[in-house]
Amino acid sequence: MDHNTPVDPITAEIGGLQKPLKGRRPLSWFLFSAMLGLTLVLPVLAILFSPAAPSAPSDSSTPNPSTPFALDVVWNPGPVANAHQAWANDCQVCHSSPFSRVKDADCVACHKTTAGHVDPTTTKVSALEEVRCATCHRDHQGAFGLALQNKHFEGQNCAACHADIKKTMPETQTLNVRDFGQEHPEFRVQVLGAATGPTAAAGTDRLRRVRQASGVVLTEATTLKFPHDVHLASKGVRSPEGLVKMNCDGCHKPNSDRSSFQPVAMKEHCQSCHALKFEPALTNREVPHGSADEVLSTLREFYSYVSLNRVQLDGSKLSPAQRFIALPGKEDRLPTFVNGAGDARSRAAASATDLFERTSCVVCHTVNRLDVAGKAGTPGADLPQWAIAPVAGQHAWMPKARFVHSAHEASKCTDCHSAPDSKKASDVLMPDIAVCRDCHMGAEKVANKVASDCGTCHGFHMAPHEVKAQAPASTTTPLAASPAALATQRQTAQLAAKP
């Protein structure tokens, strides 16, 4: 109250009461400055004075800086994906420059092996040049946000290019695809091509993708002999224990995550019937399932022992089981080697001839007699020589698609693979698209069908090894080695070994 003015107390007090409460303006300034200062000015200053970060995940020579006291974490709009949690408080690891969207270079600093959609060395797609990593992968969407987005994007907009892919990419081998249910070409199955021509001799990759056609069984140039129909016969297949009913899972064991299968192995899956015995009347010994040299040396050593010790051999006293072992499935024809006569070398040679050409190797493998000397310095060097055509290792049948067997465990194997009817190992028993469409239809829901968008089977990114620019020279096992090539290699080795 102003004491200098002669105002009566009531007027003065009422005047005071009419003044509004003080503090609105300072309080406004305070809140405005506090919010702006704490949540903008401080973080920006901290970013401007960031030292280089030792915690950057990449081993690049210039790691992105780290904000002091992580003051910019107040800007974090939401939890980052689980895989990125380690850098949740280190914004500049991904956000390397202000007012610019997250750069692909910042992603690739860690994700070095992630390939693009096409091989940039062979293919240029202008539509893809505008696509950033973050076009599809947007973080800060929760612990599983990225995983959900990946699922979402995989099935989206593929048709925008692929419905008429020939228009934008005339040279592509890819056919037009609009929707799995309505417009999708027959599958291309990756098979082993014939081992002929200069590329085969040189041992380069013989895998090629061949398109299925309805009613045609694709074949693969395998050197293996295996009739699925005999082994899966409903009445059973003969074994040392009599008729045995075999199932697919007797040989095809799931791998550890049950997505696919372990390789079939001679020792675990074949040898209980297809034993490599060579003198069943005398011994249960088997030749090793290995190189021809090892087989020949085993035989040469054995018959040397037999000759030296004058061991009696009489194949006529074989039990039925021993007969079976000698020639599985063909009881009537007794092998000759059990009655072999002569010195150790000729006995071993006769036995080897039977093993390679009649009773064992030839049952499953393509065997070629070679007119060359044996491996120098081995006991079997003076025996005749054979070459077993190499068997290609397991390979993916549909490398561009994703198929998880465990997701289809409820189905019978034969629902998709017609193995019981297959007479040759060269038959490619991959189901065609019609089989898949028994259950799966396209992205749009169809009654009693599984709605399947492109992402159900396909991914956007190429596998790293598919990109030629990134792949090492050759990591694949050489698949091809013709008998001729093998003989040449051996002769060269022998020449080199001679003094």
Add this chain to the structure above:
Amino acid sequence: MAQDHFLSFNKSKYLKWAGALCAICIGLYLADSPPIKPGGGTWLGYGLGALGFGLILWLMAFGLRKRAYRSNLGSVRGWLSAHVYLGLALAVVATLHTGFELGVNVHSAAYVLTLAVIASGIWGVILYVRQPALMGNLLNGQTLQNLGSGLRDIDDQCRKLAQGLSPDIQGLVKNSSTGRIFANRWQRFSGKNPNCATQRTVDTLAEKNNGASPAQRELYNLQFRRLQQLLRIREFVRSRTWTEVWLLLHVPLSFGLLGSLVAHVVSVFFYW
């Protein structure tokens, strides 16, 4: 009053506008199926954010328009009507902009402040709807200054009447006239002065009223009227103080919101 009121201004024009705005935004939100989780980062999210930003700037401009007495840019009542309804619509726009995701960060701080400002605004609307007179300085059609003059008139009359009465009575009258409406500033919030001199005078005169002279009874009546006036003034000041407390929240909170809003927008594009 119905047509004139700020809530029903111009046939509730702004209620309809705000309703339409909300309906459009909710419709777009429901129709949108963004490739990432709904929120500020989708195209609709950017759009809703820009709309919300514009709304906030315009809503805060009401503080300028209110003071621009010479402005012809619409009536203040129209502006207030639009301010209330579009302010309520802002709650819908801002909520959709968040995609219903909240966290401990500057973005959610801006959202929480937005809701706090809107909540305080709703409180203000309720205050003004229940006591329209609080918008001015009027009490029963009179200003506080008028009421003050009335008190002084009563005091003058009482002094004259008391001249013929005992010194005790004269002392009581003097105490009453020099007593304060509120003994301290905090009593403005409760509207009560437990140590009121006029109340004491009225009580004492009431005890002595039996067999008192006509002048003393008249004095009692005047003091009683003075007390009634005082109580009315106190109740009015209490109510108005609380409306000011509302503004003391509404305005600074909205400036806090402006600060965090700037931080929100800049930070989003700083770490795009």
